[in-house]
Amino acid sequence: MGASRYYVTTPIYYPSDRLHIGHAYTTTIADSLARWHRLKGDEVFFLTGSDEHGQKIERRAKEAGTSPQAYVDAIVATFKDLWKRLHIQYDDFIRTTEPRHVRVVQEIFQRLEAQGDIYRSQYEGWYCVPCETFWTESRLVDGNCPDCGRPVEWVQEESFFFRLSKYMPRLLEHIERHPEFIQPESRRNEMIQFIKSGVEDLSVSRTTFEWGIPVPGHPGHVVYVWIDALTNYISAAGYLDDPDRFQRLWPADLHLVGKDILRFHTVIWPALLMALDLPLPRQVAGHGWILTETGKMSKSKGNVTDPIELIEEFGADRIRYFLLREIPFGQDGYFSREALIERSNADLSNDLGNLLHRTLSMLHRYQEGVIREPGPEEPLDRELAVLATGAFAAMDAKLQQLALNEALEELWKVIRRGNKYLDQAEPWALARDPAQAPRLARVLYTVAEALRLVALLVAPFLPQTGERIWHQLGLSGSVHQARQDQLRWGLLPAGTVVQKPEPIFPRLERETEEEPAPEPAAAPAPKEAPKAAPASEEVPEITIDEFARLDLRLARVVAAEPVKGADRLLKLQLDLGAETRQVVAGIAQSYKPEELVGRQVVVVANLKPARLRGELSQGMILAASGPDGRLGLVTVQEELPPGSRVR
Numbered sequence: 294m295g296a297s298r299y300y301v302t303t304p305i306y307y308p309s310d311r312l313h314i315g316h317a318y319t320t321t322i323a324d325s326l327a328r329w330h331r332l333k334g335d336e337v338f339f340l341t342g343s344d345e346h347g348q349k350i351e352r353r354a355k356e357a358g359t360s361p362q363a364y365v366d367a368i369v370a371t372f373k374d375l376w377k378r379l380h381i382q383y384d385d386f387i388r389t390t391e392p393r394h395v396r397v398v399q400e401i402f403q404r405l406e407a408q409g410d411i412y413r414s415q416y417e418g419w420y421c422v423p424c425e426t427f428w429t430e431s432r433l434v435d436g437n438c439p440d441c442g443r444p445v446e447w448v449q450e451e452s453f454f455f456r457l458s459k460y461m462p463r464l465l466e467h468i469e470r471h472p473e474f475i476q477p478e479s480r481r482n483e484m485i486q487f488i489k490s491g492v493e494d495l496s497v498s499r500t501t502f503e504w505g506i507p508v509p510g511h512p513g514h515v516v517y518v519w520i521d522a523l524t525n526y527i528s529a530a531g532y533l534d535d536p537d538r539f540q541r542l543w544p545a546d547l548h549l550v551g552k553d554i555l556r557f558h559t560v561i562w563p564a565l566l567m568a569l570d571l572p573l574p575r576q577v578a579g580h581g582w583i584l585t586e587t588g589k590m591s592k593s594k595g596n597v598t599d600p601i602e603l604i605e606e607f608g609a610d611r612i613r614y615f616l617l618r619e620i621p622f623g624q625d626g627y628f629s630r631e632a633l634i635e636r637s638n639a640d641l642s643n644d645l646g647n648l649l650h651r652t653l654s655m656l657h658r659y660q661e662g663v664i665r666e667p668g669p670e671e672p673l674d675r676e677l678a679v680l681a682t683g684a685f686a687a688m689d690a691k692l693q694q695l696a697l698n699e700a701l702e703e704l705w706k707v708i709r710r711g712n713k714y715l716d717q718a719e720p721w722a723l724a725r726d727p728a729q730a731p732r733l734a735r736v737l738y739t740v741a742e743a744l745r746l747v748a749l750l751v752a753p754f755l756p757q758t759g760e761r762i763w764h765q766l767g768l769s770g771s772v773h774q775a776r777q778d779q780l781r782w783g784l785l786p787a788g789t790v791v792q793k794p795e796p797i798f799p800r801l802e803r804e805t806e807e808e809p810a811p812e813p814a815a816a817p818a819p820k821e822a823p824k825a826a827p828a829s830e831e832v833p834e835i836t837i838d839e840f841a842r843l844d845l846r847l848a849r850v851v852a853a854e855p856v857k858g859a860d861r862l863l864k865l866q867l868d869l870g871a872e873t874r875q876v877v878a879g880i881a882q883s884y885k886p887e888e889l890v891g892r893q894v895v896v897v898a899n900l901k902p903a904r905l906r907g908e909l910s911q912g913m914i915l916a917a918s919g920p921d922g923r924l925g926l927v928t929v930q931e932e933l934p935p936g937s938r939v940r
């Protein structure tokens with residue numbers, strides 16, 4: 294796959310207010326695609342910015358008692374702060390008040406006027422200030438704006454018009470010839486219908502406000518929103534300033550927008566480009582809405598979720614993962630804290646975090662934290678290697694269709710397979726036989742190497758996570774510097790010293806849970822710890838049938854980690870032969886997690902599941918408690934398969 298150039302954009306957002314999670318959604322998608330193309334070795338240009346002119350901002354600034362420029366300066370600073378916290382790595386941030394942009398807009402206006410594509414006429418119509426949109430009488434709903442429902446104003450003014458209608462036949466032809474131009478498919482059909490229903494020329498100047506780019510040669514007129522805003526995509530690429538650079542960058546590969554502004558990008562923007570004799574962008578893709586229980590999130594409705602608060606609480610990568618994984622591109626999706634917590638616990642803690650933790654714990658426990666020269670590869674190892682090396686192409690194919698959620702699903706197949714691989718390869722059993730050292734080295738090598746690939750492939754989507762896995766694996770440099778050629782299997786060098794495992798995604802407490810059930814832990818709480826073994830006569834006699842109701846099973850501890858905020862609890866993953874279970878046990882004061890991995894324990898397997906500190910516990914492990922509260926785990930003398938019945 295040869296490297297090529299990749300130019301991706303987000304909308305330039307209005308600095309009329311702070312951004313919300315909906316804006317973060319568009320930008321996270323663009324950032325992930327940009328990072329993916331960097332991994333592929335492409336020359337990437339990822340552009341975002343701010344759309345700073347217009348009547349709404351003029352009014353807001355006035356209300357705030359400040360100048361429009363000072364007003365937008367302050368808000369744009371919050372945009373940049375948000376992008377930093379969300380780890381958005383843009384290559385350029387264009388502000389429409391910058392001279393490099395103003396110059397392009399004025400020159401374009403003049404040129405279109407000179408060639409007769411912009412003409413002077415009279416504009417009359419109903420205008421919605423918050424939406425900055427004109428409406429014909431017939432579109433009004435009860436005399437109000439059909440979009441936001443608020444009152445419209447009658448506006449009559451001299452205005453310049455762009456001959457939009459003239460370009461519609463050419464545009465239709467383009468859309469029909471390039472099925473990839475408008476995504477998703479359903480929106481493409483909508484746009485075709487819209488164009489066929491008849492498009493009028495477009496008013497492109499205003500005399501009713503001042504906060505805009507002056508129309509050259511016509512005092513009193515300022516350029517109206519769309520010519521000003523849309524041209525950011527070429528002004529930032531060096532349209533007039535740097536023709537060589539522009540030549541290299543234009544046309545853009547992807548304009549990523551919300552469905553609200555898809556029409557402007559697929560009707561007005563292509564027509565403007567045609568009038569300027571410039572090639573059209575390869576693709577314009579409109580995504581769906583992030584909704585909350587009160588409907589579409591929007592600044593004017595006041596039901597917005599502040600992404601900065603969420604990032605502070607959950608970390609950027611959990612938010613990014615949720616947005617990318619939960620909502621299929623083009624569809625609307627609900628955002629809720631509950632869903633975020635659930636996604637994070639299931640995919641990030643249980644699958645990814647657990648795989649990393651198990652692998653590193655065992656490398657420390659059995660190999661002093663060193664990746665050893667591996668023994669011969671067996672079919673089971675090959676299977677994981679093939680899946681992990683195939684993931685890049687599988688993900689790339691999904692990303693070309695903008696199916697980011699499915700691309701992540703492809704990667705999670707590798708992660709889940711990695712966990713299953715460990716269960717099947719049983720390194721804890723190999724570790725007990727010195728003759729198996731080369732095999733053990735192979736198993737741990739295989740899973741660590743799979744994790745190296747996971748770090749590279751997850752990094753475009755979850756930049757901090759990729760980096761943390763990379764470092765915990767003991768790899769040098771930054772995962773973000775690595776390129777596609779690093780995705781070959783077997784590049785992890787023997788001799789690498791891995792770091793101590795540090796949980797990358799501690800499980801989050803669910804919020805709607807009832808009070809936790811009493812702990813079915815092996816050990817009672819220290820304050821209740823018996824001073825001596827209770828006398829048997831205190832417990833009533835039972836029959837053999839009553840005893841038989843207990844399903845006691847032998848299990849092997851495959852992973853153990855502390856439970857956040859509970860100093861007595863450990864969360865254990867137990868292999869019961871036919872299944873793996875999670876059990877939370879109150880043994881943290883007697884055992885360290887790393888001491889437990891590989892041990893045989895006895896579990897009450899038919900105990901009703903309970904939640905402890907938000908963690909699911911499916912059973913209870915047995916331990917004897919000594920007079921000082923010290924515990925002794927119950928085990929069996931012989932090596933027997935996990936799942937063996939204890940009676």
Ligand code: ME8
Pocket residue numbers: 303304305306307308314315316318319344522523525549550551552553554581582583584589590591
């Ligand atoms: O429209 N769900 O700026 P804007 C998902 N300046 N995405 C959402 C969203 C939601 N609930 N709400 C907003 C403008 N967005 C113009 C653009 S481009 C040349 C000019 C996202 O600040 C989505 O990407 O109103 C939408 O298109 C954009 O924010 C609108 O941002």
